[in-house]
Amino acid sequence: MVPEYISFVEKFCTGCTQCVRVCPTKSIRIRNNKAVFFEELCIGCGECIRVCPEGAVSSSFPAIEPCMKDKLNVVIVSPVLYAQFQGFMPGDVLIGLKHMGFDHAIDLSYYLEMFQYAVDEFVLENRQTHNAPWPLISPICPVVIRLIGLNYPNLLDHILPLRRPVGLLGDEIRKRLSHEHKIPEKDIIIYHITPCHSKVVPDHSGFMDDLGYVDRALGINRIYPELLAKMEQARELELSLFPNEHFSFVPSTRGPLWGMSGGEIAGMRIDGVIAVSGLKETMAYLEKIEMGLFSDMEYIEFRACTEGCLGGPLTAVDRYMAKSTVQKFIKMFGIGRRLPRRKIRQLYDKGWFFSQLKPLELMGVYQSKRKPLTIDDMKKIEKLMSLIHGNDCAACGAPDCRTFVEDVVRGEAELKDCFKIKE
Helix, strand or coil: CCCCCEEECHHHCCCCCHHHHHCCCCCEEEECCEEEECHHHCCCCCHHHHHCCCCCEEECCCCCCCCCCCCEEEEEECHHHHHHCCCCCHHHHHHHHHHCCCCEEECCHHHHHHHHHHHHHHHHHHHHHCCCCCCEECCCCHHHHHHHHHHCHHHHHHECCECCHHHHHHHHHHHHHHHHHCCCHHHEEEEEEECCHHHCCCCCCCCCCCHHHCCEEEEHHHHHHHHHHHHHHHHHCCCCCCCHHHCECCCCCHHHHHCCCCCCCCCCCCCCEEEEECHHHHHHHHHHHHCCCCCCCCEEEEECCCCHHHHCCCCCCCHHHHHHHHHHHHHHHCCCCCCCHHHHHHHHHCCCCECCCCHHHHHHHHCCCCCCCCHHHHHHHHHHHHHHCCCCCCCCCCCCHHHHHHHHHHCCCCHHHCHHHHC
């Protein structure tokens, strides 16, 4: 089964080719002035959503459903949500979620810090064992993981084999709440509020194991208006900023900082780290790593969205305004750690942080389902390329001349679609 991260509305499409040009995995074509989508090549980056001038491309997120009254409704909050509201504290946001009907609003700050500790430990061990190649690549961004699986499979063993923070939290939260409330685990509905529409459906690789603990995903932009109204109502009632009875796990600055590019590596106790954001920049760096560069670096934080998750396709406010809000949190609270290393080390030694699926196993999961090209096909492609001498204009509906010629050889396009052939 192929996840459907985006939806096309054909009647709005004008065939402008902007989505074709920006797709990093070449999953879109224009045929008969309408977009044609190859779902098996989609990594859910959302670039086509950003550039479509007609609104013909949108996320596949389902409609928002009200909380179920006969269930315990639990929401896990992406820290990006806090940055969407100027003039409000993270505690205000969690209180607003309670007023929306959620029984528990879970802050991720502790688990973000735990993940950072685990990265430190893995890097320190790898300096001695050299079991993994340098640089290690962050497993946090699902789009980057899929991009590597499709376009850079030789780098799969660079991916850090640790579970992401939502997966760490989801591993225990359902059991804990089931025990506390004395109800069956099946009566607990876990929601995840996210800026990333690539989490709309489960990743069938199994590597994105945090999704296995989430029953429903909610886009930030979908809940923003109602949540803002609830927060303003709570403010009028003069509720305390951080009443612990309203939510689980008191938030800290580390949460909002995490959503900003560089936030994952901030506070880590290793020096050979860099942060790269933006799809083009990410692809450029991955190509350089394939060439053997950056082997002197130990860990690279990649984010497909510019400015990190603050620039996610499902955010509600401008990413630079959101960044300004995060910077204000940092000035107020700093980014100090709150958890003892000894306790984290015990969990690490038990293997609690490690993903069950090794990155190299993604090789088969992300292999293209399109028919592979034969040697004869490659000869035909080279011959046609010499005939076209194109400049990747995309007038044929393919992102570049090479892709167009491959489509022709596969029987998915006609040579006459290239205007140079018509001359």
